[in-house]
Amino acid sequence: MNGNEHILEVKDLNVSYHTYAGEVKAVRGVSFYLNKGEALAIVGESGCGKSVTAKAIMGLIKGPQGELKAGSEIWYNGKNILKYNKSQWKEYKGGECSIIFQDALASLNPTMRVGKQIMENLMAHKQMNKQEAAREAVEMLRRVGIPEPEKRVQQYPHEFSGGMRQRVMIAIAFACNPNLLICDEPTTALDVTIQGQILDIIKDLQEKRRVSVIMITHDLGVVANIAQRIAVMYSGRIVESGSAKDIFYTPKHPYTWALIQSVPRLDLENKQTLMSIPGTPPDLLDPPVGCPFCTRCSYCMPICREAMPENTDFGEGHQAACWLHHAMAPEINMPDLRGVRSQF
Known part of the structure; x- marks a missing residue:
């Protein structure tokens, strides 16, 4: 830019x-x-x-x-x-x-x-x-x-x-x-x-x-x-940012996945339980040393608790701070968000 x-x-x-x-x-x-x-x-x-x-x-x-x-x-x-x-x-x-x-x-x-x-x-x-x-x-x-x-x-x-x-x-x-x-x-x-x-x-x-x-x-x-662009914020930090298309269609941070999954869906049966993010955000009187989302993240690894991840650049301004994108991290599959995206 x-x-x-x-x-x-x-x-x-x-x-x-x-x-x-x-x-x-x-x-x-x-x-x-x-x-x-x-x-x-x-x-x-x-x-x-x-x-x-x-x-x-x-x-x-x-x-x-x-x-x-x-x-x-x-x-x-x-x-x-x-x-x-x-x-x-x-x-x-x-x-x-x-x-x-x-x-x-x-x-x-x-x-x-x-x-x-x-x-x-x-x-x-x-x-x-x-x-x-x-x-x-x-x-x-x-x-x-x-x-x-x-x-x-x-x-x-x-x-x-x-x-x-x-x-x-x-x-x-x-x-x-x-x-x-x-x-x-x-x-x-x-x-x-x-x-x-x-x-x-x-x-x-x-x-x-x-x-x-x-x-x-x-x-x-x-x-x-x-x-046109979205910045996803958690615990006083921006954990992911990119174009609206990036965030809705190829989100890279588990917190962004969780936010999208938490949106109420119109295509589900009546009285089906809404998705929620378990746990609570960290206390900012004593912020965590590592990734602030680690205590609520189902993909948490030991490194997540020890150090804040660097931003990974996915091109065209799309960035996310998550250890899952490190070269030594295990391969994981992103959750299927297609049903949620249809709400937007």
Whole structure:
């Protein structure tokens, strides 16, 4: 890949939280890139470091609890944002880069009309006057499919349903034409029909405006229709990354196999037991020395407990960190995932 195509490059990101119990190593040596106009999905179970990575990119890791470790780099359009001054941060947050959180009710100001919340962003980053911002706020609500936007801009967040509140969040995020959009589990609390509508809105706006998107989710079904590339995250590390086709059709890491097998299937008989991943993720107060997935992996070998595997490159950007791909590892057969893939 030509480095000039990268709008974002994260290099050796390490984030810790200092708690009463000790240091929680939430993100451990994460590196990835995002091309202009591309959608990258970061997938994994809860607690694997996805949202912490998103907060780091948005500059939301705050001390004294949160700490970005020395050596971490986040490059946006050729500049390391971790060296930004106050005015650069102000321009970047909300203007260059926006985020959609999973809980819209917690993210929106309950005491302020939604129209004013959109207007604030426009007036801060687009230098619009009050009248121009008010017109644009109505237009943004119309674009995200909210009926009667002229009336709805005057309402408060509690007067909207969950799906409509999430549409308001999308309107705020897209109002200033950001170059980079982070969606942190944007459909988690919504029913399946509304989820589809929200994802369609994000995809449509992304394609029309050529916005680069990072989609953070635990649901591979969400990823299938929106992402060109996928990074699979576990225990604060990226264990596999590649194109969506690579991850769905030729996954190389046992954790990725397990995630795909855990997707509910439509072709099975009623009341058949859903697949689940046994065990629990490791405690990041005391991360394992070896592969973090070793305690839950049915292919675990003694080396897996002793040392973290290097990334194996399978070509065209597809990489996985697993000892099974070492020259001295035994031959194993990947599980048959054809029935699961038909769900996507």
